[in-house]
Amino acid sequence: MFASWGSVVYRARFTVIGIMVALLLGSAAYGLGLEKHLSQSGWDDPGSESVAAAKLADGTFGRDTNSDVVALYTAPEGKTIEDPEFQAKVVENLERLAAEHPDKILKINGGYFKVGSAPQLASAADADKQHAIESIAIVGDNDTEVTANFRDVKDEFYIDGVDVQLAGLQPVSGALNDTMATDIRRMELLAIPAVGILLFFVFGGVVAAALPLIIGGLTVVGANGVVRLITNFTEVNSFVAPVVSLVGLGLAIDYGLFIVSRFREEMAEGYDTRSAVRRTVMTSGRTVVFSATMIVASLGGLLLFPQGFLKSVAYGAIATVGLAALTSVTILPAILGILGKRVDALSLDRFRQTKNTEEIEASIWGRLTRWVMRNPLKVTIPIVVGLLLLIVPLTGIKFGGINETYLPPDSSTRAAQEQFDEIFPNLRTEPVKLVVSDADNKALGQIIKEASGAPGLIERFTPEGAAKDGVVVLKAGLVDRNESKPTIDYLRAMDSPDGVQVLVGGTPAIEQDSIAALLDHLPTMVISVLVLTTLLMFLTFGSLVLPIKAALMSALGLGSTLGILTWIFIDGHGSEWLNFTPGPIMSPVLVLIIAIVYGLSTDYEVFLLSRMVEARAQGASTTESIRIGTAHTGRIITAAALILIVVTGAFGFSELVMMKYISYGMIAALVIDATLIRMFLVPATMKLLGDDCWWAPAWMKRIQEKTGLGEPILDNELMPTDVPELTPIGAVPPQRKLAAPPAPRKPEPLTEPIPLVTARALAAKMSEDDAKARRAQNEARRSATGRPARAPEEIEDTPPAEPQTTVLPQPAPPRPAPTQSRPAPPSRPAPRPRPAAPAPQPRPAAPAPGPATESRPIESWLAGLRSTSAAEPRPISSPAEPRPSASAPSLPTRSPRSVPAPDEQETPQSSPARPVPPIPSRRRAAEPSEPVNGGRRTNGTPANGAPANGAPPNGTPANGSRRRSVEEPPVDPDDASSGRHRADDGNAVSVSELIARQNRR
Structure with a gap:
């Protein structure tokens, strides 16, 4: 859904901007003079x-x-x-x-x-x-x-x-109303310029820094119009005005920060503007929507209380959060689609650089996460004990009403x-x-x-x-x-x-009576918010453990925040410096603090876990997911917290104690949540939980899959489409993805043998740029050696210059070969002039096949990579003439005299051959008239059609099973039994030395 929406926003970007800006400005015009329609009532319980x-x-x-x-x-x-x-x-x-x-x-x-x-x-x-x-x-x-x-x-x-x-x-x-109006003007004069400067240092450019501010401003003025509309149906307390400014500006800028940061990251990875916009909406846009949903669920708990003050704040805050999310996934992606790379315009090179994935994971956040996960208990125990100690002053909390x-x-x-x-x-x-x-x-x-x-x-x-x-x-x-x-x-x-x-x-x-009503409804509000947010987080992440952990973390941060506020505003510590009189706190304001702080805690938890689940959906392990998620979101979450601290800090200069209470409460909550909890406690506890983080009952998993709200599968679109994503042999396959798998590709006929590959080679991903570079290197070698250039359709990708390590299978006693034969296709023309090679001599008999070196699971798995059905296990065929190479001279084929005597041979059963598989390469299917593998048949028959060592012309042993050809270095006829071979200079060397010499060339 979000991928489609991202594409729609990009295609209709000018229309989206025009419609949304017109609606928001119209709402702003309707909301002018809002203060005249606000009420001073709503502090009492109507049913008391x-x-x-x-x-x-x-x-x-x-x-x-x-x-x-x-x-x-x-x-x-x-x-x-x-x-x-x-x-x-x-x-x-x-x-x-x-x-x-x-x-x-x-x-x-x-x-x-x-x-x-x-x-x-x-x-x-x-x-x-x-x-x-x-x-x-x-x-x-x-x-x-x-x-x-x-x-x-x-x-x-x-x-x-x-x-x-x-x-x-x-x-x-x-006096209270006039002071609140002054606070809003102060916030606009102090907070907005300070946030702009902070965003400039975060993004390094004026254009990128201005985008979140535009979203924040449009959100606030649009929300005023919505609140003005609500006043036609119910009384709305005047306290909603600073709440709309605080939540709207702070949260909208945070959302804009996440969206712009992800877009620049996608552009840094090499995607074009269209793809970057779509992928940004798929990831950060989706997270913004679910985060806003979590905050709305938290603020919606205020509607359960009878006081009109709390209902008024809930109306305004919910409208503001909804508009912040809406503008972040409509106007902002559309603007980014227009700007493209110009998002970094008017920037300073020192701050402009956007880090790619490798640089992000090597940054301080990646190093910090690795240190935390190496010492999870040393991190968890001190932080939990410290936060519990901060909760202790909460036992002395007192409630009161509004007064002078x-x-x-x-x-x-x-x-x-x-x-x-x-x-x-x-x-x-x-x-x-x-x-x-x-x-x-x-x-x-x-x-x-x-x-x-x-x-x-x-x-x-x-x-x-x-x-x-x-x-x-x-x-x-x-x-x-x-x-x-x-x-x-x-x-x-x-x-x-x-x-x-x-x-x-x-x-x-x-x-x-108002205090009693709040305390009576508070448990209902807490339980309903916990249940609703837990359900939403489960549908989002597919885990029951993560929502419970998030609720415990948020409760720990919220309790410590309320303890700090009690110690300051009720016990009176620092009252002379902050210019207030200690006393009981208004119970409605306390409930408002609980809702806002819990919502913000859930907001940061969603952003952090979304990146972890995204990495896990792409096949990363739990440890890797924690590291990737924390490293990629650590800097952004910290910047978002700093922005909210700046916005709320402007209200800290208020002359109203309740505004100071909200301001300092949010500052304390942000510092605790964005640093101690999200950057230290969350990765440490997830490391201790391990794979249990992702647990949920099977029946709940099925429900989550049916809803289709799981983390989207974000493929690497920069990879060539014809290269499958490989998993190393023996490694744990990628985790099951929540989204439906793509339709299988149509199987293609297998026209060449499947090479044995190493785990290291299978784990490496080959990009299109690497393939082009190798093609150019091959052609350069051909030009340097005087070989004619091949037509584009004849060029095949070859792996980098790594040794194609082979192991010589031990020969076995000869056995009769069938009389069946077929002519071989014409051999490829010689790449460069050289003395005519002697005509291949038929070998007396093919050696007895040894045990198969590939098991059925590997054969089936490799066949699956080629979109073909798994074949029966096939033993390695007899050696064939090696393929000439421009980088290494051809080695003469081993003559029949190189076969050891029968009494010197080891039986395959006692010493089976263990070939070291070569590095795989993406190959173009050979044309029917073209010889494969550089002039030799893939079935082991030389290019001139003569059978090798008396084997059938098609290279099939007597038992009818096919075997692959393996290139072998020449065997020294004078030292065959010792396993040594003669190099080009005439010296007898070991197999490993001979391969090393070839690789160096």
Whole structure:
């Protein structure tokens, strides 16, 4: 599927770019002004008791607006709030706000100053008359409308010459939103240029570095349009905006990095642009799609939680990840298809070089992997122990809700809220509430008395106002809202009078219910994500062990990351340097960290294992697959992690603690995962597991094969199509491939003998360039020796100048030959002038055949390589006249006098001949009229048709089995029994020395 898609993208590359860019830019235009459509709600559990209490109270009395905006006024130095001039300025400002902005300001709730008909409270000023407050209600039926209206009139609250500070829910919420918007702008200004510089050093060129940035930018703007579309159907929290920028930019650039790197690698291997694009989509494109699927599965677990905040983040993140993968397999391959080798344009030679396979495996990553696999236990034990120690601080984790402490200590809004809480503790904006229904005065008094005994209260419960429709609201302030759980538990454990309903509500109860809902749904989310990702990884890799190992590795990295965050942000280590106040972490943010970190861990695991499985599908052993996969992905995974660290690091400068939490959490997770786990722990554990890494039950294997999602078989397309891939004799054959095997080739008739070959020669792959070079070398030799050039159709490939080692079979007593004969084809013309050779003399008899030197399995295997049926084992035929060569002079054939005496011969049974097979060569089938093997018949008959040593003309022994011809050096007639032979200079030498002399020539 991916191969076809790669071909389609290349053929229609201009169309693909035009359509996709138009769609993404249209989505970007639709997403303009997204922040106006985002909500501030979604932090609570809609099905909780506290939310039910809020709905009942709001439905009866209307929305509680007392905490919308609290203006804190401080008297000038040397004066009090009773100063007439001071009071006049404050009152005039508040009356003007209500008169000029009736669509924004709902009413003045009341306070210390007399403003219209608003109640005046003496408790709204401190004892020394230096501070006073006023409560203002903002128009809006939900948090989104209230936040937008407050943003429009926020600046109108400030008065020249008067110290005014704004506290309350809307100023705190507005400060959080404004800070997030500032963080996004900072990320765009700092992260994008830094990532561009990093990509330049990774690729060594401006064009290659710009491509991932283009994909990242298109992904982010396109995702904003998708989120804008989602806001038409459901509320989306404003926190989705930085998540879209963070995930979209970081992940899309990572995907672009993998795609561009693989394309340049394929081009460096010698493929043309079309093939490189197709192979890139087949490999890295496929991995990107499955990686995005894994991350979507991980983020999809957020949809299981009831909080709208997590659902909003899931919507935006899933849309962003999907667009990142889509653009990476559409726009980016199309651009690469247009650029081709120009992808390296505008580059520096020092950084531009793209390494091929051999250089990559010899790089530091290949050497590091070999060292790790040589010492798997020494690597695994220290890393696992160290990561477990980092998990220990996680035992002190604490959860809380969003409040002013998430702002930096020097924030004016936080300072106002803290000063208000300190001066007016009884008027805090986060009291715990009891919403009582159908209670008479006696029952109500009983409830107030029992509830006021709850721990952690700073005052007794008092009614907020008169009862209405049988509903009354009681409230009381807390000493510490972060320690509200015992208070909430006490109130909910009270026994209500008969017929009376008591609901515990208020901000502290909403936060505790949200935490409880998260903890209740967390196991379901973890189990579902683990099962889904394990299933997807199994369908991808065909192994059940690898997904389980990946889940354990990801859990180890995630636990250590959360331990580090707890040690920093809750225990407070380094808070002065990082400018934050230690405290409980928001539980929704923690769940978001878990989903993102687990998704990124799975992402890198998929890229690493995909390259290992690809190598194994091509026949590599487990050890080789680990080495190849780690060496090829080590540099890219490290670069991808650095890019994400740069992007998330820009959010580390945020003034929001929760953004720091996400930023530093991702940085810690990336450092641990991309280095300690992927580069050290994964290869070490896989080395310890060995071939068990690929285990899965047989029935699951069958399911995986039927789905067709296995790793594609990536053939070496640079090899000649007529050269089969060979496996050395005795070596383990390649592993079974997941994809269907190609259709068998049509068998061709065997027109020449199959040579015996060595394991070393069979393991070597002969490229087309090598074959052409050998042809040119042969022709050059012919020209140098004066031999006529052969026609192109007569040129046959010959192996390199390696010795064609032969072993002389021991002769056996002669036996009668059949009378059958046939004429031999005319011999090839002599390559150069030389004295006429004596006419071949018929030999008295062929030696008795020795034992066959080829077994049936080898014969069947060699026949399979030629796409022919395996023949019966055939013994080696009698020696034939050697073929003349331009590089070595012909040796005279052995005369009948060279046969040892019968009493000096060894029987074949006692000392069978063991021929050393020659190096194979790709040969062209001989024409019917052309003699084979340089002038001699392949069946052992000389070119002139005379039988050798009395054997039948067709070279077939008496028993009817055929034997191959073997070239032999001449035997010294004076020293035949000693096994020595006469060389050209007349000296008697050994067989090995004679062969060595021939090879040197």
